[in-house]
Amino acid sequence: MREASARAVAWSAAAGVLLVAVLLVSATIGPEPITLRTVAMAALTELAVPVGASVTMHTHAVPVVSGGLPWPALTIAYAAPLQFGVPETAQVIVGTIRLPRIVLGATVGASLAISGAVLQGFFRNPMADPSIVGVSSGAAVGAVAAITLPSVVVIGVQPAAFAGALIAAFTVYAIATKNGHTPTATLLLSGVAVQTLLGAVTSFLVVNSGREIRPAMYWLMGTLHGSRWHDVEAALPVVVVGSAVLLAYAREMNVLLAGEEDAHTLGVDVDRTKRLLLAVASVVTAAAVSFAGAIGFVGLIVPHAVRLVVGPDHRVLLPVSALTGGAFLVAADTVARATATEPPVGIITALIGAPFFLYLLRDREVRAL
Amino acid sequence: MTLDVTGLDVELAGTRILDDVHASIRDGHLVGVVGPNGAGKSTLLRAMNGLITPTAGTVLVAGDDVHALSSAAASRRIATVPQDASVSFEFTVRQVVEMGRHPHTTRFGTDTDTAVVDRAMARTGVAQFAARDVTSLSGGERQRVLLARALAQAAPVLLLDEPTASLDVNHQIRTLEVVRDLADSEDRAVVAAIHDLDLAARYCDELVVVADGRVHDAGAPRSVLTPDTIRAAFDARVAVGTDPATGAVTVTPLPDRTSAAADTSVHVVGGGDSATPVVRRLVSAGASVSVGPVVEGDTDHETARRVGCPCTSVAPFTRLEDTTAASATRADIAAADGVAVPVAAAARPGVRGLLTDAVPTLAVGDAAGAPEWADRLVACDAVVSAVGALADTPSDGV
Numbered sequence: 194m195r196e197a198s199a200r201a202v203a204w205s206a207a208a209g210v211l212l213v214a215v216l217l218v219s220a221t222i223g224p225e226p227i228t229l230r231t232v233a234m235a236a237l238t239e240l241a242v243p244v245g246a247s248v249t250m251h252t253h254a255v256p257v258v259s260g261g262l263p264w265p266a267l268t269i270a271y272a273a274p275l276q277f278g279v280p281e282t283a284q285v286i287v288g289t290i291r292l293p294r295i296v297l298g299a300t301v302g303a304s305l306a307i308s309g310a311v312l313q314g315f316f317r318n319p320m321a322d323p324s325i326v327g328v329s330s331g332a333a334v335g336a337v338a339a340i341t342l343p344s345v346v347v348i349g350v351q352p353a354a355f356a357g358a359l360i361a362a363f364t365v366y367a368i369a370t371k372n373g374h375t376p377t378a379t380l381l382l383s384g385v386a387v388q389t390l391l392g393a394v395t396s397f398l399v400v401n402s403g404r405e406i407r408p409a410m411y412w413l414m415g416t417l418h419g420s421r422w423h424d425v426e427a428a429l430p431v432v433v434v435g436s437a438v439l440l441a442y443a444r445e446m447n448v449l450l451a452g453e454e455d456a457h458t459l460g461v462d463v464d465r466t467k468r469l470l471l472a473v474a475s476v477v478t479a480a481a482v483s484f485a486g487a488i489g490f491v492g493l494i495v496p497h498a499v500r501l502v503v504g505p506d507h508r509v510l511l512p513v514s515a516l517t518g519g520a521f522l523v524a525a526d527t528v529a530r531a532t533a534t535e536p537p538v539g540i541i542t543a544l545i546g547a548p549f550f551l552y553l554l555r556d557r558e559v560r561a562l
Numbered sequence: 563m564t565l566d567v568t569g570l571d572v573e574l575a576g577t578r579i580l581d582d583v584h585a586s587i588r589d590g591h592l593v594g595v596v597g598p599n600g601a602g603k604s605t606l607l608r609a610m611n612g613l614i615t616p617t618a619g620t621v622l623v624a625g626d627d628v629h630a631l632s633s634a635a636a637s638r639r640i641a642t643v644p645q646d647a648s649v650s651f652e653f654t655v656r657q658v659v660e661m662g663r664h665p666h667t668t669r670f671g672t673d674t675d676t677a678v679v680d681r682a683m684a685r686t687g688v689a690q691f692a693a694r695d696v697t698s699l700s701g702g703e704r705q706r707v708l709l710a711r712a713l714a715q716a717a718p719v720l721l722l723d724e725p726t727a728s729l730d731v732n733h734q735i736r737t738l739e740v741v742r743d744l745a746d747s748e749d750r751a752v753v754a755a756i757h758d759l760d761l762a763a764r765y766c767d768e769l770v771v772v773a774d775g776r777v778h779d780a781g782a783p784r785s786v787l788t789p790d791t792i793r794a795a796f797d798a799r800v801a802v803g804t805d806p807a808t809g810a811v812t813v814t815p816l817p818d819r820t821s822a823a824a825d826t827s828v829h830v831v832g833g834g835d836s837a838t839p840v841v842r843r844l845v846s847a848g849a850s851v852s853v854g855p856v857v858e859g860d861t862d863h864e865t866a867r868r869v870g871c872p873c874t875s876v877a878p879f880t881r882l883e884d885t886t887a888a889s890a891t892r893a894d895i896a897a898a899d900g901v902a903v904p905v906a907a908a909a910r911p912g913v914r915g916l917l918t919d920a921v922p923t924l925a926v927g928d929a930a931g932a933p934e935w936a937d938r939l940v941a942c943d944a945v946v947s948a949v950g951a952l953a954d955t956p957s958d959g960v
Contacts, residue, residue: 314651441669448661450651455644458611459715460637460665505651 201509208516215520216299219527220291227283234277235287241271294420297428297484298526298538299519301417302491304432304481306518308474309492310499310510311439314446315470316377322493323478326384326471330391331361332482333413337395340409341402350412351427351483358479361387366471375467377453415488415539417526428484435477436515442470443507450505488522488539490546495521497553564588565610565640565719565751570619572602572609572775579605581775583619587753589718592745594766594783595755598796602775603755604645607721610753611642623719637665641715643708645723645755652695655707659683659692662714675716682713685740687733701728709737713744720744722754726761734758738765763787764810771795787811789870801845803870814869816846822950824848829891829898831916832856832873833907838865839942840902840926845869847946852894855887855916882912891916900952902926902945908933922952 220232227235246269279287308323316325324330335357339346346353365387369380399409411418445466448456453463482488495518496510503509525541565587572580580602587593595603608614610621612628621628623639631639641662659679666675683689686706696704705728712720722741726734742765744750756762762769763783771778771786773795779786792800798815805812827850830837837853838861844851853866854874866873874890882888895901898921905927907913914935917923924945925936932939940948 317651444664444667444669447653447657448664450653451658451661452644452646454608454613455642457613457633458637458640458642458644459661459711460634462633505653506657 197506197508200503200506201512204503204509205512205516208513208520212299212516212520212523215523215527216295219295219523220287222527222531223286223291225282225286227287231279231283232287235279235284236292237275238273238277238279238284239288239292240275241273243269244272245270289422293422293425294417294526294530295523297420297425298417298523300425300429300432301481301485301488302495302522303436303515303519304428304477305488305492305522306495306499307436307439307511307515308478308481309518310496310507310514311446311470311474312492313496314450314505314507315467315474316381317450317452318381319497320493321381322490323474323481324388324487324489324492325381326475327361327365327387327391328358328475328478329482329487330388330395331364332358332479333395333487334361334391334398336412336483336486337398337402337409340412341398341405351424354412354483355479358482359475361391362471362475362479366468373464375464375471377467380471411537412486413539414537415482415486415542416529416537417485418535418537420484424484428480431480432477435473435480436511438473439470439477440508440511442466443511446470446507446511447505486537486539488542490542490550491518491522494546494550494553498549501553564622564624565753566620566622567606567610568620568622570606570609570621571617572605572614573617574605574614579775580609580616583772583775583777585770585777585780587719587751589751590745590749591767592742592752592754592765594762594769595753595772596757596759596762596769597772597778601772601795603772604723605775606772607642607723607753607755611640611721612636634665637715637717639717640719640721641712641717643705643712643720643722643725645727652697654693655688655696655699655710656683656692658696658707659688659710659714662711662716665715678716679714682710685713686710687736702730702733705729706733706737709740718750720750720752722752724755724757727757734761741765759787759792759813760805760810763812764805764808783811787813799848801869801871803866803868806864806868812868816848821847821946823946826850826900826949826952827852827898828949828952829854829895829901829921831891831901831903831907831913832860832862832866833904833910833913835861836904836906836927837862840904840945841865841869841871843942843946844902844949845871847949849946849949852898854891854894855882855885882910883915888912888916892918895921900924900949902949903933903936905931905933908936924948924952 217229217232221227221229249268305323312321312323312325313319332354335353336350339350339353365380365384366375368383369375399406402409445461448459448461457463496514499514499517500510503513525545526538529536529538529541567583567585570580570583583606595606597603605614609616615629628636659682663675663679683692686709688706688710696707699707705725709725725737725741729737738761741752741754745752766783768781769783769786770780771791778795779791787802789800789802792798792813801814801816803812823844824847828844829852830840832853832855841851841853852872853862856862856866856873856875857878858875863873863875874887876882876885876887895916895918900922901917902924903926905925908925922937925932925939926942926945929939938948
């Protein structure tokens with residue numbers, strides 16, 4: 194097992210280096226080319242460390258309650274310890290336009306890849322991806338409803354997508370659960386059925402959306418356009434905490450691959466572990482898709498490709514998938530940014546992902562259920 | 563750490579699978595669960611390790627109800643080797659065996675007793691492919707890997723579901739030797755569902771015969787494996803004898819055809835190996851056969867023991883007339899519907915004196931050397947129909 198930890202650290206370090214390299218190179222690319230050296234200095238200048246936190250009570254306006262509700266707000270004070278005197282234009286382009294989008298892209302890619310790896314192991318099915326339990330289709334309904342019917346869904350696109358994702362995932366889980374047991378085959382099938390139903394709802398909303406059709410389509414294809422540090426602040430903590438929990442259950446996931454009955458005789462509390470993995474993977478995926486839309490293929494092919502290289506041990510597979518997924522999505526988004534029409538990044542991931550997946554299907558042993 | 567099963571009822575999807583099953587497995591004992599397909603053997607094991615919750619009854623391991631223990635606590639007491647060795651992801655053999663340490667490892671601990679893992683792999687003969695992918699192994703090799711995983715679990719109770727089902731004859735014996743040794747030298751309580759009655763009889767201290775969800779019989783192999791019990795549990799006709807090599811009970815299934823000779827009792831006179839083909843044919847045909855006199859240790863003697871026929875034997879170079887074997891043989895003959903005397907045995911000194919006119923006598927073999935006192939002479943191939951005819955027609959000799 195020490196050997197496993199050493200492998201996890203070594204592979205994660207390699208994938209981490211890859212991720213940082215992709216992040217920096219990506220930030221040099223754009224309408225205004227900026228040198229790698231300037232990017233590195235601007236990024237370090239932008240680096241903020243929390244130096245203090247205070248809780249203040251705000252009065253939160255709630256439509257049904259006159260006068261509003263007192264609402265605690267956590268204010269974190271940041272300090273930027275490193276200053277390199279980068280030219281202001283470059284600092285603004287890198288620090289407030291490119292980096293937020295790149296860091297959000299890395300966050301989203303990491304969360305899709307780690308949940309994909311978890312769900313592939315969970316279902317013992319290499320074809321599983323984070324959308325399989327209805328998270329993406331639920332988020333799509335929420336987001337498209339918020340875009341096309343802003344007067345009905347007043348909470349905004351991202352909260353609506355997040356809520357839609359979790360409601361869909363919970364519904365799928367509840368349908369598949371009987372007497373405290375959730376057979377994975379039932380879960381898979383109820384996921385497919387709920388996805389189909391929600392897909393119909395989304396299509397209906399899009400068809401009736403009038404001039405809102407373009408933002409709705411962009412969301413559905415997945416895009417990182419217009420990302421701000423504010424988005425990163427909301428998504429990153431969810432993904433980091435969720436990933437940490439998933440990593441803590443890596444050994445259980447290994448044992449679950451032997452089958453649920455074997456896992457039980459090897460001391461895994463199967464139903465509890467499945468519930469927890471499903472819930473955390475759904476929250477992590479929901480956080481990603483509510484900010485970036487339904488980006489396909491990252492959660493399917495990244496864990497696959499990583500598994501081919503590092504093997505099925507989740508203690509290595511999960512962290513390496515997360516870091517590689519982040520790097521992959523940032524790279525794909527860089528291609529999207531560099532393209533004149535700036536297509537949604539979901540188109541790029543599908544253009545790269547589908548041929549790669551077909552290659553896996555033909556040339557590698559993609560094992561059946 | 564004894565395992566006590568009391569009044570166990572199990573229903574699956576509304577069907578009663580186990581009905582009032584009782585069993586007790588003591589430390590250092592190897593108990594075999596035998597029974598026909600679909601009898602509930604696997605279900606019994608799955609109820610014993612807590613996978614299935616019974617509708618009634620209890621499974622106590624060292625006094626605690628296994629279904630009240632957490633899966634982690636239960637897995638530290640009971641290790642299970644599953645029957646189905648399907649593994650779909652490419653873990654190495656060593657990684658799979660290390661999973662046996664799961665119940666002994668804390669969430670953030672990296673502590674693994676590598677010595678236990680190494681020993682488990684060495685003992686089951688999988689150490690030489692420790693670094694290979696389990697998916698690249700044969701079914702039998704995977705089964706041994708799963709046995710190694712259970713050994714790494716270091717639980718005092720071990721359950722095995724058909725541990726030898728997909729193993730070749732060499733590894734069947736090696737696996738059961740390991741399992742036997744776990745009971746003998748490590749004092750573990752072991753329960754194994756075993757298909758092969760001969761192997762079960764040879765290695766187990768005790769057998770539990772399960773059929774139709776009930777325990778038909780339980781006890782030492784020799785007392786349990788009788789033609790009557792096996793007929794009741796398996797609906798099969800068998801000859802029960804003793805294996806000459808191991809001295810264990812051996813069960814030989816017989817074809818289930820009704821022949822002319824079924825229900826006929828025949829005594830076969832032995833000598834050298836001449837009675838063996840006759841005994842085989844008659845036993846297969848369902849006749850109840852007694853044999854004697856045979857010389858101790860010769861082929862006919864072993865055949866009689868192998869198929870479990872009553873047999874009287876004499877020491878080599880003994881004058882037949884003086885022995886108690888002679889009177890025992892006379893009694894067997896008097897009780898039989900007929901006597902079959904192989905031509906080669908007919909020439910033995912003293913054989914003529916055993917025969918009586920009251921029981922029809924068949925000489926079996928070629929005409930050359932056939933005794934004049936035989937009522938009929940038949941070829942070996944025709945002995946079954948000739949014996950069948952005896953039962954229908956009263957003998958001429960009376």
